[in-house]
Amino acid sequence: MKLMPALIAVATLAISNSAFAQEKILNLYSARHYQTDEALYTSFTQQTGIKINRIEGKEDELLERIKNEGANSPADIFLTVDAARLAKAHELGLFAPVSSKLLESRIPAHLRTEDWFSFSTRARVIVYNKVAVKPEDVQNYADLANPKLKGKFCSRSGSHPYNLSLMASIIAHQGEAKAEELARGMVANFARAPKGGDTDQIKAVAAGECGVAISNTYYVARLLRSTKAEDLKMMERVGIVWPDQGGNGAHINVSGGGVLKTAPHREAAVQFLEYLASDQAQRYFADGNNEWPAVNSVKVANPALDAMGKFKADKLPVKNLAMYQTKAQIIFDRAGFK
Structure with missing residues (x-):
């Protein structure tokens, strides 16, 4: 019986470590397939210590997978191109509302909804x-x-x-x-x-x-x-x-994403969306596909876009x-x- 307090302490520590490990993981389902996005994800991990596990596929395939996984889905974020595809995830009830003063201040009102945000146009x-x-x-x-x-x-x-x-x-x-x-x-x-x-x-x-x-x-x-x-x-x-x-x-159309309703790492997911609105990430996110940042104050040095004019x-x-x-x-x- 004298061992019980020690066992309880060990068990508590194990649970604590498990919770901590969970907070340091982000499961991303992405329909974006651009090489420069690698730098985007690497930088996020370096800044936060949160490891990104990425599943890539076509939009409809990923949405079907999330639906089939249901409440047990490991997915935290769905990231894709085109407003219609993001809206489809919303209509399927897959996204959770996100309240973030940072996102609301950085992303213009016409480029966001209550549960998904645009990050490039x-x-x-x-x-x-x-x-x-x-x-x-x-x-x-x-x-x-x-x-x-x-x-x-x-x-x-x-x-x-x-x-x-x-x-x-x-x-x-x-x-x-x-x-x-x-x-x-x-x-x-x-x-x-x-x-x-x-x-x-x-x-x-x-x-x-x-x-x-x-x-x-x-x-x-x-x-x-x-x-x-x-x-x-x-x-x-x-x-x-x-x-x-x-x-x-x-x-105008967009690339964007949202936090999934069943996200097991919601705090990390919101943190990731906020990171995508940072100056550095906006440049990576937009220039990776020759687009414009959603955040108006961020400028991208892209000779082809510049050549097309304002x-x-x-x-x-x-x-x-x-x-x-x-x-x-x-x-x-x-x-x-x-």
Whole structure:
């Protein structure tokens, strides 16, 4: 019986050590696959002592995995690109509300919700063939429906989240009727059936297969920063237009993340999100994919982004992009934008 106090002390110490070990781990489920993110995670561990266990995969696969794991999921953070995908996690009830004065002060209100935060932004721009199309003819997204572009417009699938988010912003600003008018006009102007990704559209524009297309800015930046002479030569034939500069501004999408409701290391998870809003992390996070920081005061030295110039960005709240996703898909389907 005399050994009991000692045993209790040992057991207490073991529990304490176990709890401490738990606090020093963060399980991250990420759909971001950029080499520079390694520096992001390494720096967080060096600053906090918290080790990051990372599971990478496609967005839908990771969301399905979290759902299937249920209350026993080891995941603390879900990190991905595109507001619609982040909103899907919210709709599935996977995120927990986060109250953080630091995040609220650093991340602009239109780039966050009650349970997920944006950490970098990208714009959807118009790219055109300098020989086939005049820049003054493609100053706005609405111009893509102009009959003068018949047989000149190329795009990736209408069901892709990037196009759905753009159409959702049109619905939010102008209503469903105007959005459907745009979708039908774009379909009428197709140079070919939608296929490939944004980089394929840029290459098709440069080759003259298309006169005009839309692309996320980081695809343009990658080609502008390429070390291949053929890529740089190709980009000499491509012009870039920031759309709707006299109106709402260029459509913006995001990379971001949130704390999962079942997170076993919630304190570390919130600490990680706050770290992503730091100056250092913002530079890593944004420059890793040729994007802009969500924190306005942080500047990124990126020659490709600088070459594209300054622009007016749409300030539509990111949660509104998710609000109209389903309607956007219905409109694309009705218009025949497959």
